[in-house]
Amino acid sequence: MPTSPRTFPTLSIVDHPLVRHKITLLRDRATPTKQFKELVDEIAMLMAYEATRDLALESVPVDTPLETTHGWSVRGKKLTLVPILRAGLGMVEGILRLMPSARVGHIGLYRDHDTLEPVDYYFKVPGDVSERDFLLLDPMLATGGSAAAAVSSLKRAGATRIRFLCLVAAPEGVERLAREHPDVPILTAALDRELNEHGYILPGLGDAGDRLFGTR
Ligand code: URA
Numbered sequence: 001m002p003t004s005p006r007t008f009p010t011l012s013i014v015d016h017p018l019v020r021h022k023i024t025l026l027r028d029r030a031t032p033t034k035q036f037k038e039l040v041d042e043i044a045m046l047m048a049y050e051a052t053r054d055l056a057l058e059s060v061p062v063d064t065p066l067e068t069t070h071g072w073s074v075r076g077k078k079l080t081l082v083p084i085l086r087a088g089l090g091m092v093e094g095i096l097r098l099m100p101s102a103r104v105g106h107i108g109l110y111r112d113h114d115t116l117e118p119v120d121y122y123f124k125v126p127g128d129v130s131e132r133d134f135l136l137l138d139p140m141l142a143t144g145g146s147a148a149a150a151v152s153s154l155k156r157a158g159a160t161r162i163r164f165l166c167l168v169a170a171p172e173g174v175e176r177l178a179r180e181h182p183d184v185p186i187l188t189a190a191l192d193r194e195l196n197e198h199g200y201i202l203p204g205l206g207d208a209g210d211r212l213f214g215t216r
Helices: 017-027 033-051 087-098 145-156 171-180 208-213
Strands: 011-014 057-063 068-074 079-085 106-111 118-124 133-137 161-165 186-188
Touching (some): 017 033, 033 087, 033 133, 033 161, 033 186, 079 145, 087 208, 118 145, 133 145, 145 161, 171 186
Parallel strands (some): 079 133, 161 186
């Protein structure tokens, strides 16, 4: 079950032995790109399981080989995954394995190395935005600048139900995202200590995008 630290009411930490184990492997500088990618994929899938715990269901009839009974179907199936490019891409496949009918939008933001503020260069989501549930994906919640900007872009497009999923969060990022968007629940696998002067999370895992795509 996720836990919510008292200081961050919008934050839930997915605290599960498998998630802790896999996050530790992810942090290890010796973990090669192939394994890093697989771990991000697996952790994202485990987190999506928690993030969708309250999805609405409808009762449906089902014919077993022996008789007709009733079962359950996820109502609406209007889930949309929105990875923040590029590291968020690493979380998509694992979640799609659980929810193959989810749509996938994309938000392109990069962090200006001097100001550390996000610069917007791409935005594409499905058309019926107001009817959809959005899972916004980025493995690292660092300053919170990109996450807050991505949520603002989704809201400008008409989104009202947005959750943010990350693997590692810094308190600074959680605080900023919660301040700018108190209506957006944040799910993380780990809440780390702090940011360094370059905007990296400590102890963190380094640059998630570089480690996912082997561009170190
Ligand atoms: N982005 C990363 O990939 N890593 C960090 O530590 C912070 C932001």
